Each structure stands twice: as C-alpha cells, then as structure tokens.
Amino acid sequence: MYWNKEYECMSEEKLRELQLQRLQTTVKRAYEKIPYYRNKFNEAGITPEDIKNLEDLKKIPYTSKADLREVYPFGMFASPIEDIVEIHMSSGTTGKPVVAGYTLNDIEVWAEVMARCLTMAGATKKDIVQVAYGYGLFTGGFGVHYGARKIGCMIVPASAGNTRRQIEIMRDFGTTILTCTPSYALYMAEVAQEMGIEPSNLKLKSGCFGAEMWTEAMRVEIEKRFGLNAYNIYGLTEIIGPGVAHECHEKKGLHVFEDHFIAEIIDPETGDSLPDGKRGELVLTTLTREGMPMLRFRTRDITSIIKEKCLCGRTFSRIERIRGRTDDMIKVRGVMLFPYQIEKAILEVQGVEPHYQIVITRPQYLDEIEVMVEMSKETFSDEIKHIENLKKKLERRIEEIVGIRVKVSLVEPKSLPRSEGKAKRIIDKRSLKE
C-alpha cells in the first residue's frame, strides 16, 4: 500500500533529476537568505553555481548541531518571521536548544511524508491512531498528527504520559495504530497487565515506534506483547521531525523519502564519505524545506545505506535501523560500545525483554562498566548457584559481543527507573573524577 505511488515508486533516473533540481533550488535559497551558509560557502570558496550534479553536494561543508546552537534562535531561518507558522525545538540537555521553523508549505511536506509513513504501517482513513508521542515543542506528537489527519484517520491526541488513561482509551476506543517511543510501548504493556488488561486483546494492528534507539529484540517483544506489527520510524527536529524515513512491511530497513531528503554516510572521525553498505554517521540534506533548509546536517546517528531494490516496490533507498549515536558511542578503555549491544546480549541469555542500566566509572585509572540487570520472574531460581551462573553467563556474553569485561549486577525487578520518553540507559560517572 502506497500513499503517493508516483513519487514513492519513481524511476531512479527521474528521482535523481528531481533531486538535483530541488537541491539547486535549496542551495540557492540557503546561500541567499541565510548569512551563516553564505559565510560557509565563501570560506569554502564555492557558490551555488558550483552544484552542477548530485556528486557536487560533497563540496558543501557540513552543518553541525553546534552550528545551529550558535545561531539560536532564528539564525537558520530562510523565511521572514511572518511566513513561519510553527516552531519546534529539540531538547537542550547538552547546551542551547535547536529551534526549527516551518512555513505553511513545510507543514504540508511534513504531513505528506508522515502520511506515507503511516500508510506503510497500514493506516487508512478507517483507522484510529493514538498519538502517544509528546505534543508540544517536541516534534513527535504534531508530526504524526499532521500525517494522520492528511490520511483522514481518527486521531486520539493522547500525548505522552498518563499511562493508565492511555490504556483505557486504547481499550474503550478500539485504537488500531499506536505511535510512541518503543520503551514507552513496553512500559504500557507492563502497566496494562497490572491493570488486568491483556495487551494482546487490544485492537492494535500496528505501531510506528521511534524517537529513540531500539533493537530487533525490542521489536519482537513489542509485537508479542501487543499482537501488532511494529514499524521503525526515523526523523529529527533539525530536518523536519518524524517522517524522514520509515519501514515498509518488509521491515528490512527504513525507506528515506528521497524526493525530500538526501542521505549520505560519512566516517564520524575523519568526515570522509563512505560507500553504500558501510556503517557510519548519517548526514542529511533537505530538498524542499523553505523555513529552514538544512545542508549536509550531521545527525550523529550511526547507520548505513541500503541501495538494493526493496520487494515492496518503492525505489527510495533505505537506511538500516539506527545502530547508535556518535555521542552515545561510549569509549571505554578505548573500545567503542553501544547500549544496543548490551541489550542484545541480555536478551539472548535471559530470553525476556531486559530492563538494564549501564554505569561507567573510573575508580583508579581504568574504566569499569557495571551493567545492572533486573531479575525477571522467569529467570529467578531458588538456588544461589543458578543465579551466579546467570550472572556469569551475562558477563561472558556481553564480553563476547562488546569485547570488554563488564561486571553484571542483578537487581530487583522494577528497581531501575522507567521512562515515559527516552530511556536513560547509560550513566557515565567518569567525568566527575579527574
């Protein structure tokens, strides 16, 4: 099922032609309207006329999150304030927030790409879509909302939080499509069970889950708990919000809406372009944004590009599920480590969805990692030796996967913090000691 077959299944040749034409327009607009870009172009000794083909995109310098913070709040806007109709903002946990401005046309593009995403998840106008992403400055809630409205779904704008009410609504309204962060979905399944509601008896048929990193193992768990099809959605405030890429029913990578965005992969350390199939940092360029065009934005997300044609018939290339963030990529004793690797190891050993937290310390000169794992009902044994074995197995499997020795501590169920938004998986205490 396609929302916009003409574009989604466009021939490669036509698509590249369209991309080039749109890229040239975007570059020109950025150069003319945004002093930041004009300076960058001047420093690099290029002008918009130098972009003659898609390969020339590589001549343009990268834009980083730090660059966007420097021009806070409106320095990246290419439209006068009177044409900006909406503002969103990314969380400012590591500094000043990033502000994104949308013109009416930008909102229309956002609704279009989100309608494509929801259609990939099986949405039609007969569906009831519960939006449990936060509404507000965060893009999640509004993005899904605009897409669902374009399709004509019945929208339940529940926003995030108030979990018991979310579940009552799902049961009473017969919600068919759930959209929220994957960790919140798992949390909801837990709460539903506490309320005596079996999540798999709800009418949910599918869900679009994203806004945080998650794993295949979590997908299996969400699908099993709710009896639905779980799809991976990707997006970010700096580019548009959710709706940059989404999985089709094949669930083998997320199709990037290439008529609106160009994806590249680079080596996060050297900044060199990497070939298709190689894992590295995702860099995105917008092709149709008016309010805030973005050229070669470094997302800090780690993925790779899949060029092979997808069985679903869409010609858009795919990215694999986000494998990590260049900034969550924790370097411990010089080894790169991602939380998803640890999650995978725990799931393999315990056989149930893990609740865990990674604590990194540096007691003396060496980094130490402690992984706290909640004991589950299923794996609890009456015998010390079985529990010690479980602990050893976890330590061994994690070491095999990440390549460094960690200490596993088994903790009581529900003793680790649960989240209604993004899960806090890593606590790095190293910076406290110098």
Add this chain to the structure above:
Amino acid sequence: MKIKQLSIFLENKRGRLYEALSALAKEGINIRALSIADTSEFGILRLIVTDPEKAKEILENNEFTVKLTNVIAIAVADKPGGLAEALKYLYDANINIEYIYAFVEKSGEKAVVVLRTENLDKTISLLQQKDINLLSWNDVLAL
C-alpha cells in the same frame, strides 16, 4: 510429603529484608522457619509460612520476585548425631543436599529440619524406608 517454601530474591540493599517481612506481618502471615543464603551482592530469603500462596501474592504485589519451591521437613532426635544419622542415608545413596536449615519450634521432643536435595522424590522414598520422620503440611502447621 513435600512442603511449600517461599524463595525471595533480595538485593543487598538497606531495608529490603525488613520490607519483605513487614509486608507479610501486616497481612497476618506467620513465619515458621527462615533462612537467608547470601552472596556479596544479593541474597535469597527462604521462608516456611502459614499460607504460602497468599504470602507469594502479597510479596509480588510489593514488587518482590518470589518463587514457590518444594522442600521436605524431617524430625530428628534432638541430641548429638540426630541429624547426622539422617544425612548419612543421603550420603550413602549419593544424594546431594542443596541447602538445609532448622525450624525454631520442636515437634514433640524432636528437632525439625528443612531440606532440599537434588532429587526430592528419591530422598522422600529413601528416608521413609529408613523410618525417618517426614512431616506433612499439617504437621508443619501444627508445630
């Protein structure tokens, strides 16, 4: 002849033992025997209580991880060598003991010991043959 025992996972954290026991006390559950097996990081609290099913529910409602485990209880002469005699039968039959602990109350003049072995059925039939006094659930409740 099997007796239901509660096993509870406890993190070595201040107040956890108290919290488990006070949750049971509030609901009028009486503890007949108790032991804690501990390591440097966690412990397993093992309890024989008057109403194990209800106790399990109470503890689970208080977010504890609980398991019901089968054990046996034997009454042995309260004199030097009383327990050793019973254990010798297990030793001779090559049955390993996983853990053992004692009741506070006596059964008449005899001491009562809780026992878990790697093979409970075999243990029960062996001890019965040897005329060791195995307690039924009613015997335990009557202590």
